[in-house]
Amino acid sequence: MEYGIEDLICGDLKEFSLATENGSRKGKMGRKRNYDDDTREYKSKNLETERRRREKLSTRLLMLRSLVPIITNMNKATIIDDATTYIKELKGEVQSLSQELHQMEATIDETTVTKIDEVEVAEDMNKWVVQTELRVALIGANKLWVKIIIENKRGRFKKLMEGMNLFGFELTDTNLIATKGALLIEGCMQGMDGERLEVHQIKKLLQDIISDI
Amino acid sequence: MEYGIEDLICGDLKEFSLATENGSRKGKMGRKRNYDDDTREYKSKNLETERRRREKLSTRLLMLRSLVPIITNMNKATIIDDATTYIKELKGEVQSLSQELHQMEATIDETTVTKIDEVEVAEDMNKWVVQTELRVALIGANKLWVKIIIENKRGRFKKLMEGMNLFGFELTDTNLIATKGALLIEGCMQGMDGERLEVHQIKKLLQDIISDI
DNA sequence: CCTCACACGTGATGC
């Protein structure tokens, strides 16, 4: 070994510290003179304080370490590094999650609003002028799909049914909504005796029935 | 001051370190002898390495600090402490958010599944034995709410309507769904000339009409 | 042998 006197000094300091650690000399023997009376070694005033500080710090570091899931290294620096990356990760996760949640809430609110609008429209239907709508489409050899929206007046549905029956048609797979304001009929139409149906012909017929009532 | 010779030693060491810092003696003059040839001072082998390590560690600590929003103290220990509490906070937030999100997705999926079930039920309705259901409730002086579910057979709806009309009733605010398998009618029933209605009487009447067809 | 990371004790400093 080629260390100088400083090495000895440091060695002495080291031995001193170990001695204080192992011997656990913690008696306060005249604070003014920070010497061990037996060995004449110097004792710093904030030695134990500093020890506690270091211990506390390493404890906190271990607590932080226990929270971080991914471990790259047991180094102090990498512990902090992993913690920072983990915090960033969590931040991003929180952001994306809240964004997703808000988006979902927004869509739900949107649909709710739409429904509410529809309800309000339905409730105020009698104040409206109902736009008459008549659609007929061929969906089979002798099968038609029809959709009828007309203003609902007293006995109008009955008359419509009677008119259709008069011409020998029957509605199947029907959806019907009748409110005070409007009447919606949607379903499939079939000739009762299997005769062929023509779209424009049926449409004209339905128009006649509607305008008649 | 009442320090002993050790104080002088440490003081020397301190002065040495400052000298090396300010003078920046970084020349490698025969690694075997770690002395500054001019002043005969000892230089530890891993001095700069340790310096870099400390610098890196404090830098990481500052980076970690910059990520944590709430600041209680600038201490090293409290920095780590705040970081741990922040990580816990973020974890809880992520958990609650994901839980909320999953709950919302679950409800949405539930309704979707319900709808799909309904659709499948409707599509397979013709394979089922439709449970006849007849409900009548008084909701006004001369106004009844009725719900009818019967097996849908050819011309049955027409006959039902005819039967009801025969007894002088009219359906308002009606919802009607007619498939190949079942027929559902729900709506309000009113006597055409404003006569009073009795629940059990109307129910019996409707039962007669249904059983007749 | 070397490199790296760590704990240690100490002086300095702000409150």
Add this chain to the structure above:
DNA sequence: TGCATCACGTGTGAG
């Protein structure tokens, strides 16, 4: 004045 915190240089052990 104390008290708490920090940076520093160093010894040491593991890889």
